[in-house]
Amino acid sequence: MLLGQVAGKVWATKKSPALTGQTFLTVEVGETTLVCADCVGAGEGERVLIATGGAARVAAGEHIPVDAAIVGIIDP
Template sequence: MLLGQVAGKVWATKKSPALTGQALLTVAVDGALLVCADCVGAGEGERVLVATGGAARVAAGAHIPIDAAIVGIIDGP
């Protein structure tokens, strides 16, 4: 699990049919940007918890081809 901050949205004119309807966000994690599937409705600037690898596929659904997913929004300081 990684802690990051949502940097913005990803817009794609073409993508895998399995990603149809899936929101993709960029998340700043330790100075790098990750493209993550948004499973919780996070917004720009929010601190989030990111799952990677197999945990991301479980969170988003086994049929979605992703490697990083936002699985929680951090409310506190």
């Protein structure tokens, strides 16, 4: 699990049919920026909890091909 801050939205003109309806956000984690599936409705500037790997696929849905997913919003 990682902690990060949402930087913005990702707009895709073309993506896998398995990702239809899935929202993606860019998240700053230290000096790294990740593209994460948004499972909780996070907004820009919010601090979030990120699952990666197999845990991200469980959070987003077993048949959704993601490697990082936002699974929680951290209250201030």
